[in-house]
Amino acid sequence: MLRKEIAMRHVQIILGPPGTGKTTTLLKIVEDALKRGVAPERIAYLAFTRKAASEAQERAMSQFGFDADRFPYFRTLHSLAFRMLGLQRDEVMTNVHYRKLGKALGVEFKGIYDEDLGIHTGDGLGDKCSRVESLARVGLRSMEDQYQLTNQNDLTLHAVKQYHQSLSTYKRQNGLLDFTDMLERYQTSLPIDICIVDEAQDLSSLQYRMAIMASAEASEVYIAGDDDQAIFAWAGADINKFLSLKGDKRILLQSFRIPRSVHALASDVVNRIKHRYVKPWQPRREMGTVNYISEADSIDFSSHKGTWLCMSRSKYLLQRIKKVVRQQGYAYTYNGKSSLDTNETKAITSWEKIRKDKELNRTEAKNLINFFNFNIKLEKKETYRINDLGLPDDARSRDWMDVLKALPADEREYLRSCMRNGEKFNDKPRITISTIHQSKGGEADNVVLVTDMGKLSWDNLGTDEENRVWYVALTRAKENLYLVQPRGLRYFSI
Numbered sequence: 001m002l003r004k005e006i007a008m009r010h011v012q013i014i015l016g017p018p019g020t021g022k023t024t025t026l027l028k029i030v031e032d033a034l035k036r037g038v039a040p041e042r043i044a045y046l047a048f049t050r051k052a053a054s055e056a057q058e059r060a061m062s063q064f065g066f067d068a069d070r071f072p073y074f075r076t077l078h079s080l081a082f083r084m085l086g087l088q089r090d091e092v093m094t095n096v097h098y099r100k101l102g103k104a105l106g107v108e109f110k111g112i113y114d115e116d117l118g119i120h121t122g123d124g125l126g127d128k129c130s131r132v133e134s135l136a137r138v139g140l141r142s143m144e145d146q147y148q149l150t151n152q153n154d155l156t157l158h159a160v161k162q163y164h165q166s167l168s169t170y171k172r173q174n175g176l177l178d179f180t181d182m183l184e185r186y187q188t189s190l191p192i193d194i195c196i197v198d199e200a201q202d203l204s205s206l207q208y209r210m211a212i213m214a215s216a217e218a219s220e221v222y223i224a225g226d227d228d229q230a231i232f233a234w235a236g237a238d239i240n241k242f243l244s245l246k247g248d249k250r251i252l253l254q255s256f257r258i259p260r261s262v263h264a265l266a267s268d269v270v271n272r273i274k275h276r277y278v279k280p281w282q283p284r285r286e287m288g289t290v291n292y293i294s295e296a297d298s299i300d301f302s303s304h305k306g307t308w309l310c311m312s313r314s315k316y317l318l319q320r321i322k323k324v325v326r327q328q329g330y331a332y333t334y335n336g337k338s339s340l341d342t343n344e345t346k347a348i349t350s351w352e353k354i355r356k357d358k359e360l361n362r363t364e365a366k367n368l369i370n371f372f373n374f375n376i377k378l379e380k381k382e383t384y385r386i387n388d389l390g391l392p393d394d395a396r397s398r399d400w401m402d403v404l405k406a407l408p409a410d411e412r413e414y415l416r417s418c419m420r421n422g423e424k425f426n427d428k429p430r431i432t433i434s435t436i437h438q439s440k441g442g443e444a445d446n447v448v449l450v451t452d453m454g455k456l457s458w459d460n461l462g463t464d465e466e467n468r469v470w471y472v473a474l475t476r477a478k479e480n481l482y483l484v485q486p487r488g489l490r491y492f493s494i
Contacts, residue, residue, distance in 0.1 A: 011247030014224040017281040018266075018475035019257025019443065022224055023052075026196050027059055029222055033194050040066050044073035044192045044218070046080060046211060048199035049116045051441060053079065056198065073190055077207050078115065080214065081182035093171065093178040101170050102126040105163065117235040118179045118204075128155050129163035137180045138204035138236040183207060189216035200245075201225035204236040223247065227276050231437060231469045243275060253281050257443055259288025262481050265494060266474040272467045289480045296320045296484050299448060301330050301431060302421075306445030308431040309476050313469070313492070314454035318433050320484075321448065329417025331429035335438075340418065340425045344407060347371040348415070349425055359383040436473045447477035450484045451491045458490040470494070 016022030030043055045060075047053040057074035061067065073080065082092070095113050098120070102109045107129065111122020119134045120127040132155065136146035143164060147157045171177060177185070183206050195215035197203075200223045203211065215221050223245060230239045258266065263283035270276075293299065301308060301324075310321040310332075318334075325332045331340045350360055350368040360368065365384045369376050376389055407415075423429075432444065453461070460466040470492050474481065483494055 009219055009221060011221045011223065011245075013245050013247045013249045014222060015249060015251045015277055015279055016224060016226050017228065017252065017255060017279050018226070018472075019255040019478075020252035020281060021254075021256055022198070022226075022252060023056060023059065025252060026198060026222065026224055027056065027063060029194070029196065030060060031064070033220075034064060038193050040064070040070040041072060042191065042193045043071070044190055044195045044214065045071070045075075046073070046195065046197050046214065047076055048202040048207075049441070050076055050079070052076075052198055073192060076116070077203075077210055077214075078118070078179050078182060081186045081210065084188045085182060085185060087177065087182070091175060091177060092182075093176050097170070097174070097176060098126065098130070101167065104170075105166055107159075107163070113179075114235075115179060117232065118183075119235050125155070125159070126163075128152055129160050130167075132160045133164045133167065134178075134180055135236050137184065138206040139238070140205045140209075180206070183210050186210045186213060188213065190214050190218070192218050194218055194220045194222070196222045196224065198224045201227050201230035201239060201242045202232045202237045203241065205238045205241060206236075208238065208241050221247075226279075228270050228273060228279070228468060229440070229472050229475075231440065231465070231472055233465050239275075243277070249277070251277075251279050251281070253279075255281055255283050257478050258283045258475055259286045259477075259479060260284070261288045261290045262474060262477045265290055265481070266471055269467055269471045269474060269494065272462075273464045273471070275464055286479075288477070291480065291482045292485060293482055294485050296324050296448070296450070299324060299482060301325065301328050304446050304480055306430070306479070308446045308448065309439060309442060309444035310431065310433045310448040310450075311436050311439050311473055311476070312450035312452065313436055313457045315435055316454070317450050317452050318435070320450070321433050325431055325433065326414050329414065329421045329423075330431055331418055331423040331427075332431040332433050333429050334433045338429050340423065340429070343367070343371055344411065345415070345425050354384075354386045354389065357386055359385055365389065436469050439476055440472060443476050443478055445478050446480045446482070447473075448482045448484065449473050451494060452484075452486045452488055453490045453492055455490070461492070466492075 014022065014025060016025070026045070033043055034040065045053065045056050047056065053074060053076045057068060057071055060071055060074065075083070098109050098113060107126035108124035109120060109122060109126040110124035111120050111127045114121050118138060120130040132146055132150050132152065133143065135150065136143050139146060143160055144157065147160055195218040197211050225242060227239060227242055230237055230242065233239060255263070260283045310318070312318050322332070322334065331338060346367050350364045354360055354368065361383060362378070362381070365378060369378065369389070379388065381388065432442070457466060
């Protein structure tokens with residue numbers, strides 16, 4: 001019934017190639033609706049990731065002058081289910097619960113539960129069982145069918161079924177739901193006139209079902225995405241659902257990100273994808289550069305201003321890049337954390353503040369004492385100065401290098417180099433190091449891409465999924481693209 005209803009309404013499919021302003025286009029739809037008198041509470045913006053949902057909400061609040069509570073349905077699908085089911089955070093499975101379950105079962109969870117993807121990302125037996133179990137449910141498949149699709153040689157179907165039964169028992173006994181439970185239990189049509197579904201190429205079959213339910217009362221439905229950037233099939237995304245959507249199709253044709261040289265290269269890769277919507281989008285006028293380099297060591301991160309994004313297909317291949325960045329003395333973000341956001345740098349910052357007789361808050365004071373193993377018992381105060389901590393008499397005259405002599409020499413030299421280059425401990429680094437999948441949705445002025453491949457990706461070479469991954473990588477570049485030539489026999493040919 002719901003599928004028939006959605007087919008009878010105005011449905012528009014918005015195809016947004018890289019950098020074509022998809023979010024801006026979707027917010028223009030919101031703006032036009034508001035001008036027509038549609039209340040903000042009657043507009044839903046549902047996205048696959050928290051980043052996309054929060055960006056849309058923040059931009060809408062800034063652009064239209066409403067508080068967050070006036071846009072109650074600008075959410076991820078998981079967040080919407082959580083809200084509409086009236087759940088509390090302590091009713092939802094966390095990594096702590098999974099580790100307890102794993103301990104009881106004698107299986108290890110080595111990774112974390114990714115709340116955006118809805119799966120475990122590690123390579124422990126618990127992670128693998130959980131992935132197959134989750135993928136079966138979001139794909140609306142049986143455990144047997146999903147197990148065959150997963151083709152996990154070191155995992156038995158019996159282990160997956162046992163895990164599924166144990167998980168169900170654990171949740172029931174502890175009054176818990178997992179993220180997939182929330183999607184499965186969702187049965188609500190939202191009181192809305194307009195529903196926007198963003199990043200639709202990344203949705204699973206279960207998420208599509210939920211989106212149809214949520215949008216049942218909307219007179220206008222907009223489904224936005226780009227099939228060429230669908231790189232989460234391994235996490236349950238159903239690209240065939242996206243490719244078979246019915247509705248008026250609108251292609252955003254002008255990229256505001258991609259220069260001509262990068263566009264030409266990306267076009268060669270995207271044309272290798274067999275099953276796709278053809279989208280004749282255009283690059284910026286600027287030429288940009290594509291540079292083939294033999295070694296990552298030859299990259300000079302001072303050669304271009306602006307941001308840098310350094311990527312590889314597999315995490316272990318990023319170590320070459322990390323080494324080069326550290327040798328040149330620049331801060332970087334890796335796994336979402338700054339290289340200067342460490343206990344050492346926090347201690348340095350606190351030491352420099354306290355020796356100059358500036359105040360520390362309690363957390364800063366405790367971290368300082370713990371790091372240097374000072375035998376000091378803090379009084380309960382909101383702020384502390386040097387005399388409150390009972391530091392050595394010569395503390396004011398000792399800079400951070402004196403007190404951090406316990407650090408390895410290479411770490412001290414890295415910190416020195418960062419300071420010489422003017423890097424600030426509290427600033428966001430202009431260099432990001434990540435896998436291609438982690439970079440999805442990002443962009444940078446300068447992009448470094450390692451073309452070597454690991455065995456798992458190599459085994460998928462030539463597939464639509466693998467070509468999409470590399471297309472996404474290439475299209476992160478706004479100005480300059482550096483392709484690091486392969487060291488081994490496994491590499492992607494660009």
